[in-house]
Amino acid sequence: MDVIEIEGLTKRFGDVLAVDNVSFKVKKGEIFGFLGPNGAGKTTLLNILVTVLKPTSGTARVAGYDVLKYPLKVREKIGVVFQDITLDRELTGRENLWIHGRVYGVNTSRLKKRIDELSRFIELEKWIDVQVKKYSGGMMRRLEIARALIHNPEILFLDEPTLGLDPQTRVHVWDYIKRLRREHGITVFLTTHYMDEAEKLCDRVAIIDHGKIISMGKPEDLTRQIDREIVYVRVDEADGFKVEKMFKALGENGFVEGFRMLEDKTLRFLVDDASKAIPKIFEVLQGFKVRIREVKYSKPTLEDVFLQLTGKSLREYEAGFVEHVRLYHRRR
Amino acid sequence: MFRFREALISVYVMWYRQVKRFVRARSRLIGSIAQPLFWMLFFGLGFSSALSFQEARSFGLGYMSFLIPGIVMMAVFFTSFTAGISVIWDKEFGFLKEVLVAPASRSLLIFGRALGDSTVAALQGFIVLVVAYFLTPTLLLDGIPIFTLTVFLTALTFTCLGIALASKVRSIEGFHLLTTFIAMPTLFLSGAFFPVETMPEWMKILAFINPLTYSVDAARKILTNIGFFSLPLNLMVLLGSTLIFTFIAAWIFEKTTVE
Ligand SMILES: Nc1ncnc2c1ncn2[C@@H]1O[C@H](COP(=O)(O)OP(=O)(O)OP(=O)(O)O)[C@@H](O)[C@H]1O
Ligand SMILES: [Mg+2]
Numbered sequence: 001m002d003v004i005e006i007e008g009l010t011k012r013f014g015d016v017l018a019v020d021n022v023s024f025k026v027k028k029g030e031i032f033g034f035l036g037p038n039g040a041g042k043t044t045l046l047n048i049l050v051t052v053l054k055p056t057s058g059t060a061r062v063a064g065y066d067v068l069k070y071p072l073k074v075r076e077k078i079g080v081v082f083q084d085i086t087l088d089r090e091l092t093g094r095e096n097l098w099i100h101g102r103v104y105g106v107n108t109s110r111l112k113k114r115i116d117e118l119s120r121f122i123e124l125e126k127w128i129d130v131q132v133k134k135y136s137g138g139m140m141r142r143l144e145i146a147r148a149l150i151h152n153p154e155i156l157f158l159d160e161p162t163l164g165l166d167p168q169t170r171v172h173v174w175d176y177i178k179r180l181r182r183e184h185g186i187t188v189f190l191t192t193h194y195m196d197e198a199e200k201l202c203d204r205v206a207i208i209d210h211g212k213i214i215s216m217g218k219p220e221d222l223t224r225q226i227d228r229e230i231v232y233v234r235v236d237e238a239d240g241f242k243v244e245k246m247f248k249a250l251g252e253n254g255f256v257e258g259f260r261m262l263e264d265k266t267l268r269f270l271v272d273d274a275s276k277a278i279p280k281i282f283e284v285l286q287g288f289k290v291r292i293r294e295v296k297y298s299k300p301t302l303e304d305v306f307l308q309l310t311g312k313s314l315r316e317y318e319a320g321f322v323e324h325v326r327l328y329h330r331r332r
Numbered sequence: 333m334f335r336f337r338e339a340l341i342s343v344y345v346m347w348y349r350q351v352k353r354f355v356r357a358r359s360r361l362i363g364s365i366a367q368p369l370f371w372m373l374f375f376g377l378g379f380s381s382a383l384s385f386q387e388a389r390s391f392g393l394g395y396m397s398f399l400i401p402g403i404v405m406m407a408v409f410f411t412s413f414t415a416g417i418s419v420i421w422d423k424e425f426g427f428l429k430e431v432l433v434a435p436a437s438r439s440l441l442i443f444g445r446a447l448g449d450s451t452v453a454a455l456q457g458f459i460v461l462v463v464a465y466f467l468t469p470t471l472l473l474d475g476i477p478i479f480t481l482t483v484f485l486t487a488l489t490f491t492c493l494g495i496a497l498a499s500k501v502r503s504i505e506g507f508h509l510l511t512t513f514i515a516m517p518t519l520f521l522s523g524a525f526f527p528v529e530t531m532p533e534w535m536k537i538l539a540f541i542n543p544l545t546y547s548v549d550a551a552r553k554i555l556t557n558i559g560f561f562s563l564p565l566n567l568m569v570l571l572g573s574t575l576i577f578t579f580i581a582a583w584i585f586e587k588t589t590v591e
Binding site for chain 1: 349353427
């Protein structure tokens, strides 16, 4: 059974086409991920699905109801965690949960039980009566997930649930999400620009760029399309001119099909067969008198799928975005 | 289908949030009481001794007793108007989205919020009145029930006006602009500091379309038995302005998206 059905959805902000004719379906009990770089249109799409933004054209049905015709019905059936924290920081965790529960029509005795249950679930029972402004980012995120679950929604929407959290907390949040699906059969729709999140957490992933879905499927199936292996080599120095010459030499060698320089002086090679390519790579690098610090190789990841499809890496986008944010703040 | 119980809960919950926030933010309480107190002490006492106020004396009032109803209403007005425009902070800090995605009537949620802010504003008005009473024990206190009504209608009017204006503003700078260009003129044109009848004609017209004029006049009538309009007229106008601004705020909020 499909609990989210989207047909030709488009959203335009003036000249910007934020969501461009997107169609897909999500089955009940699925963890479905929207993977894309900054500005891809993930938040815009999620906002339309949760009825706080109107699409320019197209239709979306959530939990069986059209989002434009029956927004209140949709809102009863869903829980939402927005990209930015939407807690009332002056109030305590309990008060935030209480307000939410009452507005969603949960009766008082049940609500009390629910709050106890959920604060245990997110392991915040010790903090629940503390003002939210004293929480860390990860604790706020967990509280928001608890809040979104108070009224037993059928579908949980999460916009970049682990953005800005440290690796340990991220794994924690993934565990909560997996448990929700396992124990309660909740459907989860999430957006992310972390490819590991999409890979490890999601049953199905749609890769989105410039408002368009460019690929969709199970993470394994998406990565299997790239019938290659990836070698990463971290080197001592990586000045652009030298690197270009090295790459050229390796390409002529025939072992390496694609390469790219990543941040922190890591070179990334797309190869047919890593075991044969690695000695060759060593040879060439040594010829250029480059010291090798670290070598690893892996099966292709969603990152590589994205790279293959767009010619850009998710991480490059991210670097660009940080610049953008800095400029924006300076202007203010 | 209109469900009465759910409606009541929506209003109550938002009321609770606003009141709770206020109780938490003690600095806000202190600030909002200190300001009117300074007006009374430094401005009021200073003025009444420097200038023997012609009009005030012809009313048979000292300037302090003339000023105090105005200062109480000023406190109510500032608190409620600022509370209303602080919807901007909810936008900035995200809580607004949580409200927008709730499966409840937005009109009722915003009405509950306005009631909460009005309760807070009215409460501050009363605290200021108590302080004022120590400065001028000649104030008449037998009209307190009707005074309460006046204070509450004033608070609701300006909270809702604030909410309505805030929805058209996207930034914190807008907040300061609104304070300067709406709040200050409203206050000066209300007869809180000087009587309406001695204003130049053009200014009088502005005073007459200003709801706060009627609040100040009602308060003065109740507390000192001297006023320009009749009390029923004051209350009628305030009731009207409350209804109008409540509907406008609800209507605007109903259509809000996150764009
Ligand atoms: N309210 C708005 N007005 C104008 N343009 C907007 C608005 N909201 C989003 N956009 C533009 O639409 C595009 C998609 O934005 P969106 O926020 O959906 O991206 P995203 O994938 O969520 O990115 P991020 O990772 O930064 O959250 C961007 O180009 C953005 O600048
Ligand atoms: Mg986003």
